[in-house]
Amino acid sequence: MSLHHRPLRVLALPAALSVLVLAACSPGGSRARVDPPATPPADVAGFCAALHEELPETVAGLARTTTEPASDLTASWGGSAIVLRCGIPKPREMADPAQEGVHVNGVAWLLEKLPDGGFRFTTGGRLAYAQVRVDREHAEDAGMLVGLSDVIARTVPEGISSY
DSSP states (O other): OOGGGHHHHHHHHHHHHHHHHHHHTSTTOSEEEOOOOSOOOHHHHHHHHHHHHHOOSEETTEEEEEEESOOTTEEEETTTTEEEEEEEOOOGGGGOTTSEEEEETTEEEEEEEOTTSOEEEEEESBSSEEEEEEOGGGTTOTTHHHHHHHHHHHHSOBSOOOO
């Protein structure tokens, strides 16, 4: 073995480990299968398109990933760790006065704990309903809704959606 090959092997191991560590930081890979909601009315779809354009590149420290199929009604971060769907019909859970909710930066969210330990948050009091599903691992990130609430407040007007 010649000495000039040794530095390449020494550098190759840390480089390979770095790639593995970075891959592990993106749960579910760089793509997420997210079924868009049925085609909403044109005004709702317009609000969702505006929201889609303004969504942050990172949420809870996770990078935005590609959704399949591509749609202005969906977005994801960290593979399928955090998934957003916009333009959903009004959830029947909104009518239940016993449901829990939170307000974050002027946006009301219906809060539902899922059987797998994750959470589902659905906006209320906006002209388009947006729903965010968060896996168990990221469900405890208190700041997760802050950036999303800011952009929803800017792009989806307050009101009661008839959809």
